[in-house]
Structure formats: structure tokens, C-alpha cells
Amino acid sequence: MTTSAVRETEHAIDVAAPAERVYALIADVTRWPEIFPPTVHAECVERDGNAELIRLWATANGTPKTWTSRRSHDPERMSVSFRQERSQHPVGGMGGTWVVEPGSGSGCRVRLLHDYSAATGDPADLDWIGRAVDRNSEAELQALKTSAELTGPDRLVTFDDTVTIDGEAKEVYDFLNEAQLWQERLPHVARVVLEEETPGLQILEMDTSAKDGSVHTTRSVRVCRPHTSILYKQTLLPALLTLHNGQWLIEEADGGGVAVTSRHTVRVNPERVAELGGGMDLPTMQENVRRTLSANSLATLRAAKAHAEGSGRGRAAP
Incomplete structure (x- = not known):
């Protein structure tokens, strides 16, 4: 049986908005289709305190995918960790953490961490996943910044x-x-x-x-x-x-x-x-x-x- 390597990545962005506002956007998955370009639909399937099961439908490298993830919220540290419960090929496993770090003044820094593996040992599959993670992470962080920094009506x-x-x-x-x-x-x-x-x-x-x-x-x-x-x-x-x-x-x-x-x-x-x-x-x-x-x-x-x-x-x- 072939075991795929695990890769880890980190993407980050500075946001000129209060950390609490940014964290709230990350925590409420039902708003993601309005905020994140890759997200088509998102819903909370079940919730128990700070733990929840969510289902997402989104595009990866232009291909529509769906999966379920377990998420754990830590409001005090303003972080949300996630782990895919049911991934779609070619993903073998994926998890990570959203981290919102308050900065000086009213701004903050958002870090998005991922670890992932492919369902096969084919390096091409791992590269495909890496491209999807890079593309979606950059798009999501920029969209999060745009939504959080919006001061007037969102129209x-x-x-x-x-x-x-x-x-x-x-x-x-x-x-x-x-x-x-x-x-x-x-x-x-x-x-x-x-x-x-x-x-x-x-x-x-x-x-x-x-x-x-x-x-x-x-x-x-x-x-x-x-x-x-x-x-x-x-x-x-x-x-x-x-x-x-x-x-x-x-x-x-x-x-x-x-x-x-x-x-x-x-x-x-x-x-x-x-x-x-x-x-x-x-x-x-x-x-x-x-x-x-x-x-x-x-x-x-x-x-x-x-x-x-x-x-x-x-x-x-x-």
C-alpha cells in the first residue's frame, strides 16, 4: 500500500479591521458563499458547543468538489481548526487552522495553515492539491480582507x-x-x-x-x-x-x-x-x-x- 507524503503550507494577509470582526466572518460558515469566491454553498450539519460538522461545496482548480469537515472554535485565541472528514479524490486528507492575530491599532493578521496528503502516491496528485490550496487560500484571504475592511453598506x-x-x-x-x-x-x-x-x-x-x-x-x-x-x-x-x-x-x-x-x-x-x-x-x-x-x-x-x-x-x- 502506497502512502502519500504530507505537505504543510501557510498563507497570510494583513487586514485593516478589528480582529473580532474578522474572526466572526471566519466562524460563521453560512456567510462563506457571500465572502469567498471558491465557496458555492456551505452549511452547518451539527454543532455541539465550539465543535461543529460542516459541509462545503466549492471549486478547486475550477472543478466543483464537496466534502465534510469537523471544526473546532477557540474564541479566546480567535482560531478555528478544521479537518476534512470525507475528502474527494485526489485529496487523501486535509486539515488546518485559521488564526487571527490582533495587531497594533485596529488591524490584525490572518494566517491560514494547511496540511494535506493525496489519496495516491502519485506526486502529480499532490501537486494538483497544492495548486488548489494555494489558489483558494490566496483568493479567500483577499476576499476576507475586502469584506472585513468594508466600512459602508455592503450593497x-x-x-x-x-x-x-x-x-x-x-x-x-x-x-x-x-x-x-x-x-x-x-x-x-x-x-x-x-x-x-x-x-x-x-x-x-x-x-x-x-x-x-x-x-x-x-x-x-x-x-x-x-x-x-x-x-x-x-x-x-x-x-x-x-x-x-x-x-x-x-x-x-x-x-x-x-x-x-x-x-x-x-x-x-x-x-x-x-x-x-x-x-x-x-x-x-x-x-x-x-x-x-x-x-x-x-x-x-x-x-x-x-x-x-x-x-x-x-x-x-x-
């Missing part, structure tokens, strides 16, 4: 659109899950490419047509959970956005049928509003983004409704 906007469907949850879920068919089913989708190497983990690339005739290309990683939800994060964004996370939620409706909700969480890049906003200010642009995304979501929900209720089966949705 995060969340909004929902819900449609009630007289049909089965499975029919609705299948429509949303089978995005490779959206080019034929949805009028605003001009091109779509769907990859799914791991069941339930998709990469969706799509060209979407706007009312003004422009076409926007986006790429998303999707976490698909039959027959209740599809969670996603755009990894290739329109120029005006710095963040777009979304959810398709399918729930039983009062009185029968299902209530299907499209939820968007977006952040508009204020530095691009003057350049691309056509004279609009930031609040107006935020509302314009909301209307555009809602219009596309409602078009998808109406098509899903027609499909699940029977009128849309076997032909393109109106």
Missing part, C-alpha cells in the same frame, strides 16, 4: 419570486435540473452547456438574451438536491456584478401543489456603474438588475409550471 441585495404550481415536486425539479434543455424550453436562453461529472454537482454555462438584444454569458456551479432545491453560484459574472448566488426552492404549498421560489443574492459593482450604467446611479442600477433577473426567473418558473401541469410537455415552453 448586498436579496429578492424572491414565487409561483404556485399544481403539479408534483419531481416534475418541477426535473425541469430545473435538466438545464441542458433550456435552449429549447426558455425564450431568453440562447445557448447552454451543462456538465455533470459528479451526480448533483453541475457546471452550467449559458448565454442569456436581454430585451435590448444584448447577450450575456454566465457560468455557474450548481448543487442539485432532488426534489427540493438547486443552489448555485455564478463563477463567470456579468461586468456589473461582483456576486450572484441563487436558489431554486421547491416546497409544498398550502392547499396542494408546490410553491417554487427563485431567490437571488447579488452585489452590484459600484465602480462599473458610471461606466456601464448609462447614466443610472447605484440604487437605480440595483433595481434594474433586480427587474432583469426577476423577469428571467419568472419566465423560467412559468415554463416549469406549464411543464409540470402538463400543457408544456413535449414542446418548447411559451
Whole structure:
């Protein structure tokens, strides 16, 4: 039996924000999809005092992965240690520690330590993991610094659109899950490419047509959970956005049928509003983004409704 070597790395960054604020961002894993670019979705599965089991969905060298980790919080030392409980190939094992060190004044230093091994003895696998750790660590530390140093409003906007469907949850879920068919089913989708190497983990690339005739290309990683939800994060964004996370939620409706909700969480890049906003200010642009995304979501929900209720089966949705 071949045993892989264990490598250790450390990445660090100085943050012009109080250590307590930085530690709070690290400790609350549910906020990670909004803070860290590689993180698609994160949730706490169980918690007992300062110990917790979390599950993460994230990209590593552009490939979507999922794993569970045990974390131990030490609020007094402002550190969080972690150890993957179930790693994904080619990772054999991985752990480490977030350490927040208060500095002089109101700043602090954040250190991110990793130790890892490959599932095989192949040095190429160990190098692949090393590249992923380096890339994600640098991206996460920079994103943590940006979020912690933000002094004004973070410009995060969340909004929902819900449609009630007289049909089965499975029919609705299948429509949303089978995005490779959206080019034929949805009028605003001009091109779509769907990859799914791991069941339930998709990469969706799509060209979407706007009312003004422009076409926007986006790429998303999707976490698909039959027959209740599809969670996603755009990894290739329109120029005006710095963040777009979304959810398709399918729930039983009062009185029968299902209530299907499209939820968007977006952040508009204020530095691009003057350049691309056509004279609009930031609040107006935020509302314009909301209307555009809602219009596309409602078009998808109406098509899903027609499909699940029977009128849309076997032909393109109106």
C-alpha cells in the first residue's frame, strides 16, 4: 500500500479591521458563499458547543468538489481548526487552522495553515492539491480582507419570486435540473452547456438574451438536491456584478401543489456603474438588475409550471 507524503503550507494577509470582526466572518460558515469566491454553498450539519460538522461545496482548480469537515472554535485565541472528514479524490486528507492575530491599532493578521496528503502516491496528485490550496487560500484571504475592511453598506441585495404550481415536486425539479434543455424550453436562453461529472454537482454555462438584444454569458456551479432545491453560484459574472448566488426552492404549498421560489443574492459593482450604467446611479442600477433577473426567473418558473401541469410537455415552453 502506497502512502502519500504530507505537505504543510501557510498563507497570510494583513487586514485593516478589528480582529473580532474578522474572526466572526471566519466562524460563521453560512456567510462563506457571500465572502469567498471558491465557496458555492456551505452549511452547518451539527454543532455541539465550539465543535461543529460542516459541509462545503466549492471549486478547486475550477472543478466543483464537496466534502465534510469537523471544526473546532477557540474564541479566546480567535482560531478555528478544521479537518476534512470525507475528502474527494485526489485529496487523501486535509486539515488546518485559521488564526487571527490582533495587531497594533485596529488591524490584525490572518494566517491560514494547511496540511494535506493525496489519496495516491502519485506526486502529480499532490501537486494538483497544492495548486488548489494555494489558489483558494490566496483568493479567500483577499476576499476576507475586502469584506472585513468594508466600512459602508455592503450593497448586498436579496429578492424572491414565487409561483404556485399544481403539479408534483419531481416534475418541477426535473425541469430545473435538466438545464441542458433550456435552449429549447426558455425564450431568453440562447445557448447552454451543462456538465455533470459528479451526480448533483453541475457546471452550467449559458448565454442569456436581454430585451435590448444584448447577450450575456454566465457560468455557474450548481448543487442539485432532488426534489427540493438547486443552489448555485455564478463563477463567470456579468461586468456589473461582483456576486450572484441563487436558489431554486421547491416546497409544498398550502392547499396542494408546490410553491417554487427563485431567490437571488447579488452585489452590484459600484465602480462599473458610471461606466456601464448609462447614466443610472447605484440604487437605480440595483433595481434594474433586480427587474432583469426577476423577469428571467419568472419566465423560467412559468415554463416549469406549464411543464409540470402538463400543457408544456413535449414542446418548447411559451
